[in-house]
Amino acid sequence: MKKLLFLFLLSASINLNAQDLIKYLPENPLLYGRFALPTIFKSQPLDSLKEYAFFQAFMQEVPFNRQQDADSLLTGIINDIEKFGLSLNSDMHIVVSQEDSLIQSNIYFQINNITELEKNINLLFPVGDSTVYYSAANDFKLFIYKDLHMAWNNELFIVGARMSLRMETQNSWDLTDAEKVLQEKQLNERDANAIHKIFHANTLVAKRKYLKKMYQDAAIATYMDMKGLYNIYLDAMTAKFRYYGALNIFSPVNNALPFLDSKVNIGIYFNNDELVIKAKSKMGKELRKKLLKVYKRKYNPGIFNYVPEDALLSAGIKINTEAYINFTFDILADVYSKIPRYGRYGVGVITFLQTFMDEKGIGELVRGDMIFSLNNISKKNISYTTYDYDEDYNSTEVTKFNEYKVPSFSLIGSTGNPKQLEKLMDIGLDLSKVYVKENDVYVIRDNDLNQIGGALYIQITDKLFFVSNDSSFIYNVIPNKGYDKKLNAKAKKNYKGKTMYLDFSADKLMKSLADSLDEVALISSNKLLRSAAGKLHFEQSFSWFGVSTTLKYKTSDKSNVLPFLTECMNQYYLEQKNRYSYNDYDYESVAVDSAYALDSTTGPVGEPDELYLKEDGTYDVSAPHSDYEQAVEEAQPIKKEEAIKPKKVTSKK
């Protein structure tokens, strides 16, 4: 009954016959995303996307039709999909899965016209073309062209790409042309078997448990197996390093996988005037147990008295500092303990620190419940020197003023040992002239703060500590025990039970920063700025069942939210590219450099550190790498047959 109900609900949210689709989904995907295309295009019109630089830049990166401009290319793609025999009026599905050492990324479309589709495929990749590999099984036809593959039956069209975690094709330079062709054929056969396995629709539908946990009514719903994804990411990243025999810099992360073990579901909704992103994550038992201790903390109710109602930004976090320190040490110790050879030094340092650190004492000083507020943007006049000139151009110094906008903030946290905290704060008092104590308030007035006409204030009361650059907060709000009591209840309700909470009024901040009415008008007239001028709300709670996160973005112009976000990412990417020339970053040369660095430190007869891939897919730590072997041959007059050779990796059939 439960299964029937689940299938019924799923059918309602998936246009393609749910039974038919589900049986073609893998049982344990690394990533599955369902995109309700009609809902998405209704909310975020494709036409608006075309206007933005990020989209045009993206289209330029598409390997086909480079000469065409982005606009005609977009129109072409949309029209072609329909002409190609596929439907844009149904859901699109993206699946990343692993079969043996083969990672597949597939996109599923519903077929509109199978005759048209097959005609187009034949036109693009004619049967008989020696570079194309065709096969058929399980009602699916399949063709493979290099790393690209397409598969289809009467209803479903799947286009995808593959990545092998094995290194066999890297060795192809020492093969003859005939051997290369044979190797490619063997690989294509192996890949075809793996791909067909996915479409082998004889397993029970109910085995796809992950579908039950997904956000059924979201415009975009995704499921991610974080451990699996990290694994393939690390495998891909470390492939070059392994190949050149360099120290695997990612091994610490690899060893931390038990801590990254989680299943994440994300749902994106385009509601009337807001973009809502919901996420829930269920971790492995080990991580959950540790995090439960970290998040087992309640806000000191007194903190809520000091949260202003109309803050531009208000953010809170509650953790158990003692448990958090222990958690950090545990992770670090675990990671280092698994690193060959050098890991023990890391464990040693951690053990040393842990022995002398009083986690409990620190946890009492700063308990871990804190709220930060960006209260407002105030204007300050700051003097500067410039010059005026008389009629003979003799200069005289004059003082003028610049208007600066300075943010006023406050941070309130709780302490279990205020006396000790005060003692700590007293330490620097006699040592510096810029750090003084005035009426129980610690004040820092150094050069920077003086120049922007302010100071940093720290005050400690019975159970709370305050940090702010706003004197009126320190001298008016704190003596009055906070703001209006009604606000306390409101803040308490907002923050209750949430491990993290954030409210950000981007609209208010933009208006505060605007210098004139013209700039305010600019915000209203510019589509992207108008979309950005919204209200962001984020909250996260943690329970035995995992982490639950909600992010809402409310804006008067929802249709440009995605363009705005992607435009920001594009700007950030361009800036980074410009600043650091990331394009020139070459992992291969880094790997080679690392390999040489390793050789120069350990010497040619040193002990190889690198893991080597064996035929059964596991790693052999004892086999030396090829550079190492070469170095041994060059440096030592030993017999070639005595040198240990790395085992040749062959594909697993």
Add this chain to the structure above:
Amino acid sequence: MRLILCFFAVLFLSSCFEIIEDIRFQANYSGTYKVTINMSASKVQINSYMKLDSVFGSHVPKKPEIEKEIQRKENLLKAHKGIKNVLITRDYVSFIFTVKFDFDNLNSFKEAHSILTSDKKTTNDFFPFSQSGNSFNRKDKLQTTAKDMAKKKKEYAALFTQSTYTSIIHFPKEINTCSNKNCKLSKDKKNMFVSSSLENLVNDPNYLNTQIIFK
């Protein structure tokens, strides 16, 4: 906390500075040179930048580094024949720096100018001023630092548009003609004034070039 303040300062403020060159020539082309680098309008940002290692990929020198370099230049100037009354002032609160010295003739001025504008590794023989007969010429070329900055035009855009360079030259005799339309002459026609944004100078290296003919 300082990092947060730095972040806000960088986020909310844009920087600018002014460079003022004031040259007072005597009839024999001896004279006084004074250059002022005034960054007081950006003192908040400069304070923030000085806490960083680099800005836009360029190294940000720390106070001891700046002092060391100033001291080095001061010693070189003081030891130079034909250069007298060397005075370098620095104000690390308002970030105003001045260099002032007297020179015996144009050649001494050229050498002093080379000391000021060249870095440790390269020598800079370029000198914009020359004199022949009844005329005085200025011919500039974009210096290496400015060229480097021009390459990063996008990052330094605000700096270029808001920062200014001013050149004032006082002569002992009246100017008859000045070939540069950007130059202004004082009422008594003995003083020449030209001021421009750095953006203009980067875009047009000939902006300051001029030929002056005296009466």
